[in-house]
Each structure stands twice: as C-alpha cells, then as structure tokens.
Amino acid sequence: MASFEHLSTRLAELGxxxxxxxxxxGTSGNYSAVLSTEPLRLVITRSGVDKDGLLPGDMLVVxxxxxAVMGAGKPSAETVVHLGVVHATGAGAVLHTxxxxxxxxxxxxxxxxxxxxxxxxxxxxxRDVATHExxxxxxxxxxxxxxERMARDVEAALSAHPEAHGLLLRGxxxxxxxxxxxxxxxxxxxxxxxxxxxxxxxxxxxxxxxxG
Amino acid sequence: MASFEHLSTRLAELGxxxxxxxxxxGTSGNYSAVLSTEPLRLVITRSGVDKDGLLPGDMLVVxxxxxAVMGAGKPSAETVVHLGVVHATGAGAVLHTxxxxxxxxxxxxxxxxxxxxxxxxxxxxxRDVATHExxxxxxxxxxxxxxERMARDVEAALSAHPEAHGLLLRGxxxxxxxxxxxxxxxxxxxxxxxxxxxxxxxxxxxxxxxxG
Amino acid sequence: MASFEHLSTRLAELGxxxxxxxxxxGTSGNYSAVLSTEPLRLVITRSGVDKDGLLPGDMLVVxxxxxAVMGAGKPSAETVVHLGVVHATGAGAVLHTxxxxxxxxxxxxxxxxxxxxxxxxxxxxxRDVATHExxxxxxxxxxxxxxERMARDVEAALSAHPEAHGLLLRGxxxxxxxxxxxxxxxxxxxxxxxxxxxxxxxxxxxxxxxxG
Amino acid sequence: MASFEHLSTRLAELGxxxxxxxxxxGTSGNYSAVLSTEPLRLVITRSGVDKDGLLPGDMLVVxxxxxAVMGAGKPSAETVVHLGVVHATGAGAVLHTxxxxxxxxxxxxxxxxxxxxxxxxxxxxxRDVATHExxxxxxxxxxxxxxERMARDVEAALSAHPEAHGLLLRGxxxxxxxxxxxxxxxxxxxxxxxxxxxxxxxxxxxxxxxxG
Numbered sequence: 001m002a003s004f005e006h007l008s009t010r011l012a013e014l015g016x017x018x019x020x021x022x023x024x025x026g027t028s029g030n031y032s033a034v035l036s037t038e039p040l041r042l043v044i045t046r047s048g049v050d051k052d053g054l055l056p057g058d059m060l061v062v063x064x065x066x067x068a069v070m071g072a073g074k075p076s077a078e079t080v081v082h083l084g085v086v087h088a089t090g091a092g093a094v095l096h097t098x099x100x101x102x103x104x105x106x107x108x109x110x111x112x113x114x115x116x117x118x119x120x121x122x123x124x125x126x127r128d129v130a131t132h133e134x135x136x137x138x139x140x141x142x143x144x145x146x147x148e149r150m151a152r153d154v155e156a157a158l159s160a161h162p163e164a165h166g167l168l169l170r171g172x173x174x175x176x177x178x179x180x181x182x183x184x185x186x187x188x189x190x191x192x193x194x195x196x197x198x199x200x201x202x203x204x205x206x207x208x209x210x211x212g
Numbered sequence: 213m214a215s216f217e218h219l220s221t222r223l224a225e226l227g228x229x230x231x232x233x234x235x236x237x238g239t240s241g242n243y244s245a246v247l248s249t250e251p252l253r254l255v256i257t258r259s260g261v262d263k264d265g266l267l268p269g270d271m272l273v274v275x276x277x278x279x280a281v282m283g284a285g286k287p288s289a290e291t292v293v294h295l296g297v298v299h300a301t302g303a304g305a306v307l308h309t310x311x312x313x314x315x316x317x318x319x320x321x322x323x324x325x326x327x328x329x330x331x332x333x334x335x336x337x338x339r340d341v342a343t344h345e346x347x348x349x350x351x352x353x354x355x356x357x358x359x360e361r362m363a364r365d366v367e368a369a370l371s372a373h374p375e376a377h378g379l380l381l382r383g384x385x386x387x388x389x390x391x392x393x394x395x396x397x398x399x400x401x402x403x404x405x406x407x408x409x410x411x412x413x414x415x416x417x418x419x420x421x422x423x424g
Numbered sequence: 425m426a427s428f429e430h431l432s433t434r435l436a437e438l439g440x441x442x443x444x445x446x447x448x449x450g451t452s453g454n455y456s457a458v459l460s461t462e463p464l465r466l467v468i469t470r471s472g473v474d475k476d477g478l479l480p481g482d483m484l485v486v487x488x489x490x491x492a493v494m495g496a497g498k499p500s501a502e503t504v505v506h507l508g509v510v511h512a513t514g515a516g517a518v519l520h521t522x523x524x525x526x527x528x529x530x531x532x533x534x535x536x537x538x539x540x541x542x543x544x545x546x547x548x549x550x551r552d553v554a555t556h557e558x559x560x561x562x563x564x565x566x567x568x569x570x571x572e573r574m575a576r577d578v579e580a581a582l583s584a585h586p587e588a589h590g591l592l593l594r595g596x597x598x599x600x601x602x603x604x605x606x607x608x609x610x611x612x613x614x615x616x617x618x619x620x621x622x623x624x625x626x627x628x629x630x631x632x633x634x635x636g
Numbered sequence: 637m638a639s640f641e642h643l644s645t646r647l648a649e650l651g652x653x654x655x656x657x658x659x660x661x662g663t664s665g666n667y668s669a670v671l672s673t674e675p676l677r678l679v680i681t682r683s684g685v686d687k688d689g690l691l692p693g694d695m696l697v698v699x700x701x702x703x704a705v706m707g708a709g710k711p712s713a714e715t716v717v718h719l720g721v722v723h724a725t726g727a728g729a730v731l732h733t734x735x736x737x738x739x740x741x742x743x744x745x746x747x748x749x750x751x752x753x754x755x756x757x758x759x760x761x762x763r764d765v766a767t768h769e770x771x772x773x774x775x776x777x778x779x780x781x782x783x784e785r786m787a788r789d790v791e792a793a794l795s796a797h798p799e800a801h802g803l804l805l806r807g808x809x810x811x812x813x814x815x816x817x818x819x820x821x822x823x824x825x826x827x828x829x830x831x832x833x834x835x836x837x838x839x840x841x842x843x844x845x846x847x848g
Contacts, residue, residue: 017688021658022233025401026337050398052229098334100408107413121779121808122734125662131781132807143333145343171344172333182686189661196736201743203416204839234445237613238549262606264441310546312620319625355545357555383556384545415628446657449825450761474818476653522758524832531837567757569767595768596757627840 004070007033007043008056010181015045015054018097023192024051028098028173030076033181034086040064044082046073077147081175084151088158091177093184098173101195106168109140114161115168117194125190126165127183137161138191143172166191216282219245219255220268222393227257227266230309235404236263240310240385242288245393246298252276256294258285289359293387296363300370303389305396310385313407318380321352326373327380329406337402338377339395349373350403355384378403428494431457431467432480434605439469439478442521447616448475452522452597454500457605458510464488468506470497501571505599508575512582515601517608522597525619530592533564538585539592541618549614550589551607561585562615567596590615640706643669643679644692646817651681651690654733659828660687664734664809666712669817670722676700680718682709713783717811720787724794727813729820734809737831742804745776750797751804753830761826762801763819773797774827779808802827 002010011031018024018031029051032044042062045051049058060071066079076082082094109115117123118135126136139157144150154175157167165187166176174191178184214222223243230236230243241263244256254274257263261270272283278291288294294306321327329335330347338348351369356362366387369379377399378388386403390396426434435455442448442455453475456468466486469475473482484495490503500506506518533539541547542559550560563581568574578599581591589611590600598615602608638646647667654660654667665687668680678698681687685694696707702715712718718730745751753759754771762772775793780786790811793803801823802812810827814820 022405025405026334026398028334028337050394100405100412103332103334103409104412104416119807120739121805122662122664122739125664132779133781143344145345169333171331186662186686193658193661193736197739199412199416200736200740200835204740204835234617237617238546238610240546240549262610312617312624315544315546315621316624316628320628355556357557381545383543411624411628446829449829450758450822452758452761474822524829524836527756527758527833528836528840532840567768569769593757595755623840 002033002035004035004043004059004061005056007035007181008059011043011045011059012054012056014095014181014185015051015058018095018188019051019054021099021192023097023099023188025098027051030078030082030096031094032076032079032082032086033093034091035061040083040086041069042079042082042086044079045076046071047076049073078150080147080151081154084155085158085175085177088155089177091184092179093181094175094177095184095188096173096175097188097192099192099195101192101199102168102174103171105195105199106140106170106172109168109170111142114139115198117198120194120197122190122193122197125186127178127187129165136194137164139164139167141167141169143170214245214247216247216255216271216273217268219247219393220271223255223257223271224266224268226307226393226397227263227270230307230400231263231266233311233404235309235311235400237310239263242290242294242308243306244288244291244294244298245305246303247273252295252298253281254291254294254298256291257288258283259288261285290362292359292363293366296367297370297387297389300367301389303396304391305393306387306389307396307400308385308387309400309404311404311407313404313411314380314386315383317407317411318352318382318384321380321382323354326351327407327410329410332406332409334402334405334409337398339390339399341377348406349376351376351379353379353381355382426457426459428459428467428483428485429480431459431605432483435467435469435483436478436480438519438605438609439475439482442519442612443475443478445523445616447521447523447612449522451475454502454506454520455518456500456503456506456510457517458515459485464507464510465493466503466506466510468503469500470495471500473497502574504571504575505578508579509582509599509601512579513601515608516603517605518599518601519608519612520597520599521612521616523616523619525616525623526592526598527595529619529623530564530594530596533592533594535566538563539619539622541622544618544621546614546617546621549610551602551611553589560618561588563588563591565591565593567594638669638671640671640679640695640697641692643671643817644695647679647681647695648690648692650731650817650821651687651694654731654824655687655690657735657828659733659735659824661734663687666714666718666732667730668712668715668718668722669729670727671697676719676722677705678715678718678722680715681712682707683712685709714786716783716787717790720791721794721811721813724791725813727820728815729817730811730813731820731824732809732811733824733828735828735831737828737835738804738810739807741831741835742776742806742808745804745806747778750775751831751834753834756830756833758826758829758833761822763814763823765801772830773800775800775803777803777805779806 030045035041085094115138121132123134176187242257247253297306326349333344335346388399454469459465509518538561545556547558600611666681671677721730751774757768759770812823
C-alpha cells in the first residue's frame with residue numbers, strides 16, 4: 001500500500017495537470033485514492049480548493065463514513081460519491097473531471113440512458129478492453145445537490161452497468177476510476193479524448209442526437 | 213487589507229496565467245484589486261501593457277476618481293469601469309477578460325438583453341450559488357469608446373441585475389469580480405467555461421439563437 | 425537602433441512562443457526585424473528551421489536584395505516578401521504565421537478580395553485604430569511559389585489597401601508587421617484572435633460565406 | 637549513425653511534446669527510430685507506457701523480427717507495423733500519433749480509400765513537396781487487432797501509394813515517417829495541422845463528405 005505522503009503528492013501533481021488541460025476550472029474536480037481497505041481510508045481533495053497550484057497539503061484522509069480523520073479543512077462535498085464508486089467497483093483511485101466536452105455530451109442523453117462509444121482504438125486504453133470492436137456504455141446519472149442520493153444513484157447505475165469504466169453526471173462531469181492512480185488517470189484521458197471525438201463526430205453528421 | 217506588493221504580485225501572476233489561456237490577447241484584458249476602501253484605492257494594470265510577461269511593476273494605484281496616485285504610466289482606459297463595478301457591487305477585485313467565446317456569445321444577445329445560463333453544475337462556482345438549478349442572467353452592455361458612459365451603463369445594468377456575477381460588453385469581453393482576487397479568478401474560469409459550453413451547445417442545436 | 429544580438433534574441437523568443445500557440449507548425453512561419461534602414465539590413469529566420477526551440481543562431485542578416493551578409497544558412501525563401509512589406513509600409517518588424525484559422529479564413533475569400541472585420545473591440549489592438557467602429561480590410565493575395573511575384577502582388581495589395589495592418593496569403597497564412605517587434609507581435613495576436621472569432625461566427629450563422 | 641543514447645533521449649523528448657499537444661492521450665502513440673540498418677535495429681517505445689513524462693529508459697531495441705534485444709519491458713504491440721513502414725519506405729524514424737482530428741478524418745473515408753489534401757502551403761513541409769499545388773493522398777487502412785495483418789495491409793497501402801508521406805488507420809491514428817526524427821516530427825505537425833484544417837473546412841462547407 002502506498003503512503004499518505006506518496007498519494008497526496010501524486011494526487012496534487014495530477015490535479016495540477018488536469019487543471020492545465022482545462023478539465024477542472026474554478027474549484028470543480030475532485031480526486032481520491034485508497035490509502036487502506038481495512039479499515040477503508042481514502043485520501044481526497046478538500047472542499048472548495050482551487051486546482052491551480054494544488055498541493056499535497058490540500059488533501060485529507062476520510063473514513064468509510066466520509067468523516068475526516070486527518071488533515072485540515074472539510075472533505076470534498078462529493079466524498080460520498082467517491083466512496084460509492086470505491087464500494088461498487090473496488091477501485092483504488094477515483095477521479096472526477098468537469099470538461100467542456102463531457103458536459104456537452106452528458107446533456108443530450110435521455111434520462112436513465114447512457115452514451116454509447118464504439119469502434120475506436122482509444123477504447124483499448126480502458127482496463128481489460130482488448131479490441132476497438134468494443135462498445136462502452138457510459139451511464140448518465142441525473143445531477144442533484146443531495147449527495148447521498150447521488151451516491152445511491154451512482155451505485156445503482158454501476159450495478160446496472162457492471163462493465164462500465166466511467167459515468168457522466170448530467171451537466172456536471174465525468175467520474176472514472178482505476179485499480180490505482182495511473183490507471184484512473186489513463187481512463188480520464190481516454191474518456192475525455194473520446195467525448196470530444198464523439199461530440200465533434202455527431203456535430204459533423206449534422207446534429208446533436210443525444211446518444212443511446 | 214493586503215499590501216500593494218502582495219496585490220501587484222498576485223495580479224501579475226494572474227494576468228500571465230490568463231494570457232496563457234488565450235483570454236487576453238494583444239493588450240486586451242485589465243485587472244484590479246482594492247487596496248483600501250476609505251479612501252478608495254485600487255491597484256490596476258497600466259494602459260496598453262502586453263499581458264504576456266506581466267510584472268508587478270506594470271501595476272499602479274488609482275484613487276476614486278481614477279487618478280494615478282502611485283506607479284509609472286497611465287492607468288488602464290477602463291479604470292472608470294472598474295471603479296463603477298466596485299461602487300455597484302462592493303467587490304474587492306475586478307477582472308476583465310477578452311476571450312473568443314465571450315466575444316461570440318456577446319454578439320448574439322438582443323440590445324438591452326442578457327445571456328441566460330441555467331442547469332450546469334459549474335454555476336456553483338459563482339458566489340452564493342448553491343445549486344445547479346440556478347439561472348444566471350449575464351447582462352450584455354453595448355460597447356462604446358466613451359468610458360464614462362460605459363461605466364454608467366455598467367452601473368445601470370448591475371442595478372437592474374443585482375444578482376449578477378458578471379457582465380458582457382458586446383464584442384468586447386467579460387467583466388467579473390469577487391470579494392477578493394481568488395474569488396474573481398474563480399468567476400473568470402466559471403464564466404469562460406460556461407460561455408464555451410453554451411456557445412457549442414447552441415451550435416450543436418443548429419443555430420446561434422442569441423440568448424434571452 | 426537595436427543590436428543584432430537584441431533582435432535575434434527577441435525573434436527567437438517570439439518564434440518559440442508562436443510555435444507553442446500552434447501558429448507555426450512544421451517549418452512554417454518566418455520572422456524579421458529591421459536592423460538598419462540606411463543601408464537596409466534585416467534580421468530574419470533562416471530557411472527550413474523548426475520553430476520549436478528557435479535560437480538566436482537561427483537568424484541571419486540580409487541586405488535589401490535579400491542576400492545574406494551575416495550568419496549561417498540560407499535566408500528564408502520568403503525574404504523577398506518581408507522586404508516588400510518593409511518597402512511598402514516602413515515596418516520595423518514583419519511576422520508571418522500559419523495558423524489553422526488564418527488558413528481557413530483565407531480560403532473563402534474571392535480572388536482579388538479581402539476579409540472584412542468590423543465592430544470588435546479587439547481591432548483597437550491594431551496601430552492607430554481608436555474605436556471598435558472600425559472596418560479592417562485584410563487583403564487576400566493568391567499563393568504562388570514564385571516569391572518575386574508574391575512580393576510584387578503583396579506590394580500591389582498594400583498599395584490598394586494602404587490602411588491595412590496585415591494580409592492573408594491564400595491557404596498560406598498571415599503577414600503582419602509593426603513599427604517594432606512588440607507592435608508586430610500584438611498585431612499577430614489581434615489578427616489570430618479575430619480570425620478565429622470571425623470563422624466561428626460565420627459557422628454559427630450557418631455557413632462559410634467567404635468574406636467581402 | 638546516431639547512438640542508442642541519443643535516439644532514446646530524442647524519442648523521449650519528442651514523446652513528451654506530442655503528449656502535451658494532446659496527440660497521444662492514455663497510452664496511445666508509439667515512436668521509433670532506426671539504430672542500424674545491417675542488421676536492422678529499431679529503438680522503440682515499450683508497450684503500455686504513459687507518454688506523459690516519457691523517459692529514455694522507456695525505450696528498447698528490437699531486431700528485424702520485432703524481438704527485444706535490449707532494454708526492459710515488452711516492445712510496443714505495433715512494432716511490426718513500424719518495421720513494415722521501415723521496410724516499405726526506408727524511413728529512419730516512424731511516429732504514430734492518435735489525435736482527435738486524425739481520428740475524425742479517418743472515419744469518413746470509404747473502405748480502401750484515402751483522404752485527399754490539396755492546395756495548402758503547409759503541404760510543402762512534406763519531404764520533396766515543392767509547391768502547394770500538390771495533392772497528397774493519405775491512404776486509410778482498416779483497423780485490426782491482428783498486427784501482422786495490419787503490417788501487411790500497411791505495406792500494401794504503401795505499395796499502392798508509393799508517394800505517400802503518411803497513412804491513417806481508421807479510428808486509430810496517423811502513421812508518418814521521415815529520413816530522421818526531425819523530418820518525421822515535421823511530418824506529424826504538417827499532417828495534424830492539415831487534418832484539422834480539412835475537417836473544419838468540410839464542416840464549414842456543410843458536411844462530413846468522407847474524402848476521396
């Protein structure tokens with residue numbers, strides 16, 4: 001298991017890089033990594049922090065109830081969603097980005113639906129996907145300010161799509177994860193690339209068809 | 213209250229970052245922060261300076277009439293607009309950016325109208341907005357080279373939209389503000405993100421509908 | 425008058441920055457500054473050099489016939505065009521960039537025509553333009569591999585548009601200039617910004633109308 | 637002939653720059669350079685490595701059968717395609733990038749077809765192209781996970797298009813090459829620029845016509 005020092009340093013570096021790409025403007029975006037599983041301890045960005053110049057000191061440790069057990073400040077309001085993803089998937093790291101393209105793509109999908117992405121080589125960047133002849137269903141979950149409810153909705157969507165590598169909150173962004181931070185980072189890049197490709201491809205085809 | 217040294221250093225850093233994002237090409241963009249309120253003293257970028265490589269020495273201090281009381285060079289021609297925003301809102305910092313997307317979005321709005329932005333999680337990056345179920349009205353003010361008139365028009369628009377967090381000058385850019393520089397910077401990022409999303413979303417929906 | 429050392433250092437810095445913006449991919453782009461006027465000596469990028477990592481040693485000095493009088497390598501093939509611009513405008517610096525947006529915009533204009541840009545505040549970044557209520561005519565010159573002819577065509581276009589601050593070579597890029605490098609750099613940024621705005625604005629309005 | 641140390645350092649630098657441009661998200665992209673021709677030895681990125689922060693130690697040497705003869709890890713799965721390109725073209729360096737625009741452009745071409753690019757000055761950045769009045773045919777090869785087959789298909793496409801400077805794998809990216817790394821890098825930039833121009837130009841003209 002990685003140490004708090006290692007994980008908080010890596011999360012801060014990654015957070016600065018995602019900010020530089022324009023995927024976490026304002027104080028959007030929040031990132032976590034599992035520090036231990038028994039008991040569950042998650043290193044997570046604190047609430048309301050600017051991701052520009054993110055530092056290891058902006059991270060704290062929460063327990064499985066989302067209560068801070070180490071570090072200054074309040075944990076991200078979406079901590080419960082991170083915990084839900086860890087619970088549902090066994091992930092070692094969870095990243096939530098908020099890009100222009102993931103926002104646009106999430107808007108068009110029908111309620112309870114998903115965005116379907118198929119046929120692209122980039123899909124092979126997703127864990128255990130071995131061919132471009134793969135169809136990734138990215139569930140779209142309705143946005144809410146009730147984070148307990150959001151966590152339940154996210155867990156339900158993941159239960160309905162056990163093969164998913166990420167999900168979209170409508171008008172709110174991407175959640176993706178991985179066994180470790182390196183895999184979760186790769187998944188962010190794969191999805192953000194594909195979201196832009198799919199959005200531009202639909203626009204070129206003459207419309208915003210909303211996804212499957 | 214922060215010192216001149218602190219504010220001029222922070223304004224210069226921020227100005228370089230906004231330049232790097234492409235939001236202040238040429239010599240566009242100007243930035244200010246309140247140094248004291250009684251009497252009112254504003255630290256502001258000097259006129260005509262390239263924002264690439266902006267330095268603390270490019271800042272000067274003006275009084276409530278916009279007259280330079282410290283520093284070399286002429287204050288930004290739009291100093292009176294900054295003062296108008298401070299007067300109308302009590303802001304501690306005012307940022308004016310000039311991006312491709314804010315220019316495009318400002319063009320379509322009817323005279324005396326506003327751009328309406330609703331339903332996006334990113335709106336929560338605006339001060340005191342607690343839910344994505346918020347409708348932000350961004351007033352659009354006609355552009356003019358008569359800055360005294362612009363300042364009056366801006367104050368009138370803010371009086372008509374006391375809840376606004378920013379406004380657009382048609383074909384000229386965004387004015388936003390905050391209690392302090394950190395909040396004003398966050399507002400720039402939130403608005404620039406949303407302007408791109410709204411513009412692309414309208415284009416995908418098949419037209420430039422001009423806003424409400 | 426600035427020294428060779430100063431101008432070559434500034435040209436190299438500027439060249440690296442324009443490369444980073446994506447405005448001089450491959451070995452496209454070439455940049456010059458006047459070292460002396462009597463006799464005319466121009467510091468200019470050498471031919472075929474990658475603008476990524478451009479160094480002062482990549483510059484040489486040419487005389488008014490375009491013959492290298494100092495430095496290693498061959499002068500840019502477009503040296504004669506730079507000389508034509510200096511001759512026609514009295515410029516102290518000439519910058520030629522090759523961006524996606526300037527390429528796209530140049531394509532739609534009719535032969536012998538120009539791209540018209542009006543109403544934007546950013547126009548005030550052009551020398552002696554004091555209001556957004558300005559109409560900039562950017563002449564579009566046909567591309568050719570006969571650089572002597574290109575230079576004559578450019579001089580003819582500038583003679584027909586003495587107020588122009590820049591011109592487009594069709595499918596080939598922007599030429600702009602200024603009294604000095606700082607002004608020429610500002611003109612590049614102003615034009616590249618406006619080209620993107622105009623292109624996107626036309627696309628949003630439903631077509632590629634080609635300009636006036 | 638350049639040394640392993642030199643080539644691995646240059647490949648790593650180049651890989652980091654291509655990552656920064658967004659042309660090799662996730663673990664996509666792979667790069668090689670010929671270390672010797674008799675016997676054929678290729679320096680190539682190892683499989684599955686993140687191109688962000690690519691290091692010389694991420695390179696290994698393969699023989700003409702694609703077997704690693706030096707370095708840690710497995711060679712890129714596409715090594716056989718690199719070898720096929722070297723075999724067909726005599727290239728000294730082969731670069732495979734995976735951008736949004738190359739993905740989009742590859743999608744529209746008919747099976748067995750090519751993307752035609754003509755009339756742009758940027759084409760002169762391709763080796764031995766001396767005029768913008770050049771038509772570049774970029775063959776589009778169907779994607780497959782059978783890399784032996786892909787290598788044969790690539791060699792067949794290059795045999796049918798001996799003048800080609802690059803080719804597209806459908807939904808998978810660009811392969812281009814050069815006598816040396818500098819030329820191959822220039823070709824990447826030229827193609828990525830042109831792919832964006834052609835895609836945007838088609839979109840502005842009102843559709844995704846799919847290429848010739």
